[in-house]
Amino acid sequence: MAVREAEPVETLQQVKEAGLDREDLLGIYRNMLITRAVEERGHILYKQGKIPGSFYTGRGNEASAVGVATAMGPNDVGTPLQRDMGVHITRGIEPWRIFAQYMGRADGPTRGRDGNVHMGDSRLGLYTMVSHLPAMLPVGVGMALAFKIRDERRVAVAWCGEGASARGDAHEGMNLAGVRRLPVVFVIDNNQWAYSTPAHLEYAVDHLADRAAAYGFDGVVVDGTDVLAVYREAKQAIEKAREGGGPTLIESVTLRMEGHAVHDDAFYVPKELFEEWARRDPIERFRTWLRDNAELTDDEEDEITAGVKRLLNEAIERAEDSPLPDPSTVTDGVFAAPDELETPHHR
Amino acid sequence: MAEKTYLQAISDSLRLEMRRDQRVFVLGEDVGVYGGAFKVTQGFQEEFGASRVLDMPLSETAIVAGATGAALMGMRPVAEMQFADFVSCAWDQLVTVAAKQHYRAGTPIPIVLRLPSGGGFSGGPFHSQNPESSFAHIPGLKVVCPATPEDAKGLLATAVEDPNPVLFFEHKHLYRRIRGEVPDERYTTPFGKARTHRPGEDVTVITWGAMVYVADDAAAKLAEEDVSVEVLDLRTLIPWDRDAVLESVARCSKVLVLHEDTKTGGFGGEIAATIAEEAFEQLDAPVRRLAAPDSPVPFAPSLEKAFIPQVDDVAAALRELAAY
Amino acid sequence: MSTGTEVEVVMPQMGVSVSEGTVTRWLKQAGDAISRDEPLLEISTDKVDTEVPSPGEGVVAEIRVQEGETVEVGTVLALIRPAGGEAAPSEPTPAPAGEQELVDEPQAAAQPEAEPIAEPPAQPASSASEPEVAEPEVAEPVVAGAPVEAPAGEGNGRTFVSPVVARIAAQHGVDPGGIPGTGQGGRVTKKDILAFIESGAASAPTAPAFSSPLARGVLSSKSHPNDIQLTTVYNTVILLHRGGLRMYLCCLKPQN
Numbered sequence: 001m002a003v004r005e006a007e008p009v010e011t012l013q014q015v016k017e018a019g020l021d022r023e024d025l026l027g028i029y030r031n032m033l034i035t036r037a038v039e040e041r042g043h044i045l046y047k048q049g050k051i052p053g054s055f056y057t058g059r060g061n062e063a064s065a066v067g068v069a070t071a072m073g074p075n076d077v078g079t080p081l082q083r084d085m086g087v088h089i090t091r092g093i094e095p096w097r098i099f100a101q102y103m104g105r106a107d108g109p110t111r112g113r114d115g116n117v118h119m120g121d122s123r124l125g126l127y128t129m130v131s132h133l134p135a136m137l138p139v140g141v142g143m144a145l146a147f148k149i150r151d152e153r154r155v156a157v158a159w160c161g162e163g164a165s166a167r168g169d170a171h172e173g174m175n176l177a178g179v180r181r182l183p184v185v186f187v188i189d190n191n192q193w194a195y196s197t198p199a200h201l202e203y204a205v206d207h208l209a210d211r212a213a214a215y216g217f218d219g220v221v222v223d224g225t226d227v228l229a230v231y232r233e234a235k236q237a238i239e240k241a242r243e244g245g246g247p248t249l250i251e252s253v254t255l256r257m258e259g260h261a262v263h264d265d266a267f268y269v270p271k272e273l274f275e276e277w278a279r280r281d282p283i284e285r286f287r288t289w290l291r292d293n294a295e296l297t298d299d300e301e302d303e304i305t306a307g308v309k310r311l312l313n314e315a316i317e318r319a320e321d322s323p324l325p326d327p328s329t330v331t332d333g334v335f336a337a338p339d340e341l342e343t344p345h346h347r
Numbered sequence: 348m349a350e351k352t353y354l355q356a357i358s359d360s361l362r363l364e365m366r367r368d369q370r371v372f373v374l375g376e377d378v379g380v381y382g383g384a385f386k387v388t389q390g391f392q393e394e395f396g397a398s399r400v401l402d403m404p405l406s407e408t409a410i411v412a413g414a415t416g417a418a419l420m421g422m423r424p425v426a427e428m429q430f431a432d433f434v435s436c437a438w439d440q441l442v443t444v445a446a447k448q449h450y451r452a453g454t455p456i457p458i459v460l461r462l463p464s465g466g467g468f469s470g471g472p473f474h475s476q477n478p479e480s481s482f483a484h485i486p487g488l489k490v491v492c493p494a495t496p497e498d499a500k501g502l503l504a505t506a507v508e509d510p511n512p513v514l515f516f517e518h519k520h521l522y523r524r525i526r527g528e529v530p531d532e533r534y535t536t537p538f539g540k541a542r543t544h545r546p547g548e549d550v551t552v553i554t555w556g557a558m559v560y561v562a563d564d565a566a567a568k569l570a571e572e573d574v575s576v577e578v579l580d581l582r583t584l585i586p587w588d589r590d591a592v593l594e595s596v597a598r599c600s601k602v603l604v605l606h607e608d609t610k611t612g613g614f615g616g617e618i619a620a621t622i623a624e625e626a627f628e629q630l631d632a633p634v635r636r637l638a639a640p641d642s643p644v645p646f647a648p649s650l651e652k653a654f655i656p657q658v659d660d661v662a663a664a665l666r667e668l669a670a671y
Numbered sequence: 672m673s674t675g676t677e678v679e680v681v682m683p684q685m686g687v688s689v690s691e692g693t694v695t696r697w698l699k700q701a702g703d704a705i706s707r708d709e710p711l712l713e714i715s716t717d718k719v720d721t722e723v724p725s726p727g728e729g730v731v732a733e734i735r736v737q738e739g740e741t742v743e744v745g746t747v748l749a750l751i752r753p754a755g756g757e758a759a760p761s762e763p764t765p766a767p768a769g770e771q772e773l774v775d776e777p778q779a780a781a782q783p784e785a786e787p788i789a790e791p792p793a794q795p796a797s798s799a800s801e802p803e804v805a806e807p808e809v810a811e812p813v814v815a816g817a818p819v820e821a822p823a824g825e826g827n828g829r830t831f832v833s834p835v836v837a838r839i840a841a842q843h844g845v846d847p848g849g850i851p852g853t854g855q856g857g858r859v860t861k862k863d864i865l866a867f868i869e870s871g872a873a874s875a876p877t878a879p880a881f882s883s884p885l886a887r888g889v890l891s892s893k894s895h896p897n898d899i900q901l902t903t904v905y906n907t908v909i910l911l912h913r914g915g916l917r918m919y920l921c922c923l924k925p926q927n
Contacts (some may be wrong), residue, residue: 044708048726049681114451128452132443138409142416149398176409263686263718334486336455336510628831
């Protein structure tokens, strides 16, 4: 049970061994572009006063989020966090609904009841995060508990930031997962900064993946800017869990390329660090890999880029047309009604 | 029909639920092999198996979050806190996740949390509390406090069916001391409906849990003094039966709100304020509250007696109200 | 999006606790062309300094806040006129139908809310001794046709006496029933009784003198000056009673 450092995926052949074909790769690339574009456009909308509250992005985390989500099976579930917009995009949440969410519109996933990335869609296996991090991590473990009780070949993926790993929820959730050998994969988004707090003030070990051994399972550290490496590790871990092999802790290392939120300019991050990691931009990195190893052409690139732009323009327009929530509905939905219980699992 | 203790009624109810619905499962500390600290789940692991009766690690967060996650996947978990007092460790999971998930995401969280609560046996500050009011204050949670074996059985069944997180406070003092006739078959008792424990005319006591019996004993004393005291058992706090309370107040015009939880910020304040707002013109005396004083639950018996409202305390308050 | 009308550029809220921002530098001047999302100005707030991208495409029509000025979040900083568009009064940022309803609701709510408060109590507290046969049919719920603002004495008077009024009444030996009430449904408020006492009216009986001891006794305890009608044929005394009315046809000999 040692901590491994994952190796990069170098050739198309290795990609095929990891279970992806060329179409899949272009799809991954597109999802990363959409993820970044959604956040860039949202950032602009925020500064135009069209988005209330605050605004968070996961710039620099696109490969980590999209890579893991691509490795999830259709019936798997997850509890992604605020740097994981790529998970929502990959699993199929439509961009217009994301903008509607940002703008607090009635057609957003939370119908205006929560903001920014606090959204999900249970039909897509995505469960809405909370601000108290990582409270959803042990909830993800609870999902895996249900799979185990029912003997289902489904996996839960539970995300956590390197800062949030300092909280008891992370410990208590992982401990339960290890004790019961549950089908859950833990992904720690280590972007090195928790607001203004650097990693060395959040944990004392070399790698957070080192902690996996303390819970009785394997840990691996992966370069979070390498989407294929992330994909391969995630796929391996998810399938292992599916086969009853228990949990894995994947520590995905990136740099948070913007402030904690849009109101934070991250003055505390050394400029050199930003420069260094900008050279490892996950999208640019994958684009280069595709050109070098998968013969990505100018035409294909242009088509993908134009398609993303069109998609987002339409999405923003549609979201802006979506109505604001009716104030008289403010207390609707505090309690669920009995007929809302979906019960597909009745043996 | 059979005579059962309050504890047996709860145990029966849970057993019937687990037989009825495969999705129902039990999780908590020492609930499996040991049968639960109070033996409510004794025999359950033998009958239902170790995958439906889970001995969990010492982690209220893992228990409540585990239940929440499983409920999101379609299960009907009935989680147990070994003592109600330990629910504070799972506060965040209840208040941040379970209470707010449906409102924001439309996904119901049908979990039941069983909480052995209350004092009266020198349990000390951490084994005797009635932490109902702080949860009653959080929109999205339901709070249930049965007083009788019959109600305990029916209310637990309703709790399991309810698509919302339900905090089910079982008063430990009643577990083996209170017996009653309980139907053998499964039945549900509705939330938000009070029960007249004792009808009366001159003063009404609005209460729940173990205090129902204290109020009843005090009412018996006052009957000998020609004062007719009504005892209304709320049975559930969220939702609570406003109509029954207002109706009782309209008839009696003098009301005492009684609870074992501490006074300041206790749920009695909510009831008293509602009565003042909505039944002002029916009142023939100020609305009175009687509750434990604002301190942690003390250990020594003499101190605990001064803490938990006693029959004589209630009787004195009733006499004052009657004389007003 | 706007078509032909000007687009407002507003001071954004850069973080939940931020309430204002300072314009530090305009990147464009009035009359300059500007594209959608192109940086238009720079601002400074307590938390962060940043640029504001233009929400519109066209020409900067007007700059309203100068460099160095600090304004509240939401303040209009500039207007952008779409290319080829006329100068027109600017539209507010999307105002949905919901906001209109919000304005109208308080008025709509006022009427229904009045009703529950004005309902007569379920049981009169001191009804035991009086024959009540006629009352249920005669009694009208106070709310029917009786707006909250109606002064007392319209026939639907209420005799609910609040604790503070009862205390004041007892202190001064005054009967609240004989006092004009301006409270909900005609009840006597604390102000009413204090004004009554201050006016010195407390000592003067309000009822005209009648020879009938029955009438006098009744009048002095329950009458209202405006409600006593004497005619040459019938001497009628209208008594106000909680939630209803009771009419007496009394043959009374007026004192003169």
